[in-house]
Amino acid sequence: MKRMNREEDDGTTVDVAVVGHDGRQDSVSSSTGDKDDSQKVAKQSPKKKWRKRSDVWNHFTELRVGANGVKRCECKYCGKQYNCGGENETKNTKRHLARCVRANTKEIAQALIDANDGSLRNPKISQENFREILSFALIKHDLPFSFVEYEGIRDVFKYLNPNVKNITRNTAKMDILKLHGIEAQKVKVMLHECPGRICLTSDLWTCIAIDGYMSITTHFIDKEWNLQKRIINFSYLPPAHLGVAFSENIFKLLCSRGIKKKVFSIVLDNASANNMACTFLKSHLILRNALVCNGEFFHIHCCAHILNLIVQEELKLVDSSVVKIRECLKYVKGSQVRKQRFLNCVSQPMLSSKMALKQDVPTR
Template structure:
């Protein structure tokens, strides 16, 4: 009996010891393990959900994943590689990724007003039509990049552009009024293909930082008739709209007869406000580039036949791809540099005619070779005509250089007047006294036009040369 009792006590004690050992093992297993994988630096553990599952979430985008040890960390590694916000390397980087057709970007905040502003500025900057915002293809791109973008019509663009014009008008108006010096204007009339008349008005001035500025103030419709009275009223009203009628120094116009009447009326109106310097002696400046054009056009009349032949030669060579290849072969056989382009002219601009003659003269051997190899080419000048073109190009180069310098808009040009006009006058004297009757006839006609406009000059050009440091040496 005693032995049996002792055995039961021993068996009970052993069972209790086994239970304690199991409890210790269970507690050891339940103890929180240290997370050693590198993925846990990008994820945070969440409390167990209602189903008892353990979850974690991404610290960058907030995506949730199962975090049980049975699931492993492979899905977490894959998320790190494709997480849009986590893969951004530097500030300002814009990464686009697709996930089931949606567009995910690092830009979490989308501003519809800012988007509209950027589109309107693009239309202004690249001279696009207002209907650009109604192109279905463009909106497909916008929707792909940002699903939250909203459509807007051309009327909205028109409204925004008017609003921008109002802001820019006010800014430029303030800048013109704050200009420390006087303002010079240039103006010209223009007729469109639809025979509508327009007038442009441009301001040139030096700002407070001594930087030359050029601003197109107006490009306005002007109804007929385009008389001197109508032009004067239009220019004066535009100047008053900008509030600069008392800050004007000079106005540059071409040599149309209506402009003489226009200037006299403007002077009368400005005298009433005591706004002229030296009673308007310096106010009117004739466009030097336009005068050069008139002078040279008279000289080009003498070689109209040659110019027509060269113009037709250019059109013939550029008429088809086969002719171009045939001309290239002629250039290769005459050992000329084929990199120089053949230029066609615009008959109303003499300097483009000069460039056409110059390029044709460079390839004159190739044209002669083409005439021998192509019986259809009948417009090649003769040897005597080529000599005339050579003399003419050498003579017109002086005028071309002056026109290029006078046409500059990013630098003052009044100080360039006397140096160029003086060289032109010397060239005309030289050719008029030469033994070449052909060149003498041309220069005599050009001298008549030269003296018509430049026998008297604006004293402003003398002052400009005096102030130019380059001529003080």
């Protein structure tokens, strides 16, 4: 299509005739230079739509004009409607946006998401803190090192944070040994800062695998006058458990902890090997002038062990009765039917049946 302009003699401007591809004239329009006609065209042209520049309209939706001709808008969060016409069309909407509960809640949630890099479920974690907490859990609940390799546990860790790095049992072992070294150093500093003397308690025992172990516990009053109790040794003791070997292990431990001149007493049971060990250890400390009153109060016999020996000796007089009672308990607890019959017998004389039958431990 082509457009052509032509000016007449009287000053009238004629607009172009539009011609199609086949040479046929489609339309012809003309305009005059008269001032009245140009004002008439300007009045008939549509007005340009005004662009809403306020940020309020990001949170409100403009509704259709009602029958009364008043413009209204609706909150995107709570659905409340307001008039939005006139000069102060955003006054009500701004006031509502400042106190809208749902709008503010969404902003807080968005701030939390932004603070966690766009994910509330997967915040950033410290691998060192994760391994330290895991080590404490293994120690506190007496879990095996292979716990960290359980497939279900690893799935839980991955669900909580996909960025977590799983560790092996060997790594868990090294972390616990590292943690043990840190805690041992803390105890060493605490013992060194202790203003008074330290009392020791030691014992030898054999596990179910017939391996011997030695434990040493310290009791002391710290600089703030609080009674403290700390285990400073729990180690494997190879056979034979003679007094000389026992005394040498204790003396080496006291030297490594730096408390050989701060020992007041040691509590041991009445085994003959312990008496010999205490004699050797006492002689070592006296040579270094490390004991009070030349070691007169150094060796203390365990009162609980003495009491236990007395009770065991007296129980031999009623041993046959104790054996019968134990066998009766085993018989009753051997079947659920027997347990029910026993409870029926207990309920007949109006006795309390809340407590269950308990077998004692013969070694205790």
